[in-house]
Each structure stands twice: as C-alpha cells, then as structure tokens.
Amino acid sequence: MQGKRIDREELKPGDHIYSWREAHIYAHHGIYVGEGMVINFTTGGQESGPGTFWDRFFRGSSSTRSAANPCPKCGGQSRLRGVISSCLDCFLMGGDLYRFEYGVSAAFFMAARPGTCTLASSDPPEDVLHRARYLLQNGFGVYNVFKNNCEDFAIYCKTCLVVSKNIGVGRSGQASSYLLAATFAAGGIFGYGMYCVSRLASDIGVRRDVVKVPVESLASHQG
Incomplete structure (x- = not known):
C-alpha cells in the first residue's frame, strides 16, 4: 500500500503530505500551509552528509529547477537547504500527491507501507x-538521514513529539523501517516476525522515548 493518494482539491492547511521519488523507493514529506504552498525540510538536492550511500539515497530534494530558471511562484527557495517554502508543483516534482495518516490502528499500520501513517x-x-511557520523562520537543525529528515520534520509539526534519547532513529517510519529490515534480513520467517514487532514498537505513536517539546524550545532541546 503506497498510502492515501488524494487530489489537490482535498488538501487542507495543516495536512502532512508526501510524494514518492525514484520509482517509489522513498518519499519527500512536508506540511501544506494553504494557497498552494508547502513548508518542507530539504537538503537542496545535494548530499545531506559526507557523501555516503544513504545520504544520496534519501536526499531531501524538493525541485530540479536551476538558478537560471527559478520557479515563478516560489523563486529560488527550492534550491536552498533547510526548512523552505515550496509551491506544490515544485514539491511534487511531477509525482502524485499523498496524505500521511494519523491515529491509525495497529492492524492498519502493519498493512501499510512504512512512512505513510502512524498510530x-x-x-x-x-x-x-504555527510550528511549520516558526521552523521556516528558525530552522529545524542539521539534516540527518536517520534522525532528522523531512518526514521527522512533518511528524514533529503534526505531533510536537521529539525523541528524548540520542540513540536509534528519529520519528521517521521510513528510515527506521529500512534499518530494521537490514537488521533482521537474514532471519527468515523469525527475522520477518521480529521486523514486524520492532517496526510497530518504533512508531512514534507507541514508543516511550518521546516527549512533547514546544516549538519555541525545540532548538535548546536539540542542543
């Protein structure tokens, strides 16, 4: 299940949306704020770290436009790193529009593709x-593929939840699922069962290492 595909007419301000990239291998996430604009966390189409495979695999690009051909609606924002405001067309990059779902059941969560919903x-x-607009002005820290990526940004805006311990992965269901799959890949049926249990336990809606942190205090908490 790729997620809940929607039409643009169904969008509401405050929606957590995403679009699949690279033949549906990974997705880019953001918060729709109305008037055709999306606030999202990106690396500007470049590597998010020292050039590792995972950095390139999960690059948080929101547009392929060049400096010589900026978008007439969102200008050069789409080429920047950090929290940016993109028009919906630049955010989607020609892909389909999906809405991330919140408050789903455990059964629905396990049947869905990672990175499409949460409990x-x-x-x-x-x-x-308020959180999305505040972070647009003040930033969301340093982009990190596993601990602080575009999905983490959108989930924080929706829930105000922060992982309290500097271990494991962030809120991103997509990133944690890739790590868990790699961990249990060689275990056959037992490994798959452990993957399912661990995937559910790592969801932001049930894990116990999370706290609510007001957006005005987020920078000091991350520091």
Whole structure:
C-alpha cells in the first residue's frame, strides 16, 4: 500500500503530505500551509552528509529547477537547504500527491507501507501551522538521514513529539523501517516476525522515548 493518494482539491492547511521519488523507493514529506504552498525540510538536492550511500539515497530534494530558471511562484527557495517554502508543483516534482495518516490502528499500520501513517494523533491544524511557520523562520537543525529528515520534520509539526534519547532513529517510519529490515534480513520467517514487532514498537505513536517539546524550545532541546 503506497498510502492515501488524494487530489489537490482535498488538501487542507495543516495536512502532512508526501510524494514518492525514484520509482517509489522513498518519499519527500512536508506540511501544506494553504494557497498552494508547502513548508518542507530539504537538503537542496545535494548530499545531506559526507557523501555516503544513504545520504544520496534519501536526499531531501524538493525541485530540479536551476538558478537560471527559478520557479515563478516560489523563486529560488527550492534550491536552498533547510526548512523552505515550496509551491506544490515544485514539491511534487511531477509525482502524485499523498496524505500521511494519523491515529491509525495497529492492524492498519502493519498493512501499510512504512512512512505513510502512524498510530500517533495529530494536533489541531492551527498548532501544526504555527510550528511549520516558526521552523521556516528558525530552522529545524542539521539534516540527518536517520534522525532528522523531512518526514521527522512533518511528524514533529503534526505531533510536537521529539525523541528524548540520542540513540536509534528519529520519528521517521521510513528510515527506521529500512534499518530494521537490514537488521533482521537474514532471519527468515523469525527475522520477518521480529521486523514486524520492532517496526510497530518504533512508531512514534507507541514508543516511550518521546516527549512533547514546544516549538519555541525545540532548538535548546536539540542542543
């Protein structure tokens, strides 16, 4: 299940949206804020770290436009690193539009593709929009494939949840699933069973190493 595909007319401000990249291998996530604009966390199409395979694999690009041909709606924002405001067309890059689902059941979560839903509940849209706009002005820290990526950004905006321990992975279901799959790949049926249990336990909606941190205090908490 690739997720909940929607039409643009169904979008509401505060929605956590995403679009699949590279033949549906990974997805780029953001928060729709209305008037055709999306706030998202990106590496500007470049590597997010020292040039490792995973950095290139999960690059948080939001557009392929060049400096000589900027988007008439969002300008040169799409080439920047960090938290940016992109128009919906630049965010999608020609891909389909999907909405990330919150408050799903455990059964639904396990049947869905990683990085498309969570058991965690979403906060009201006005809180989500406040966090996204605040982070657009103040940043979301350093991009990290496994601990601080575009999905982590969108989930934080929706839930205000932060992983309290500097171990493992962040809130991203997609990143944690890849790590868990690699860990249990050689275990056959037993390994697959452990993967399923671990995947559910690592979801932001059930894991116990998370705390609510107001967006105004996020920078000091990360530091």
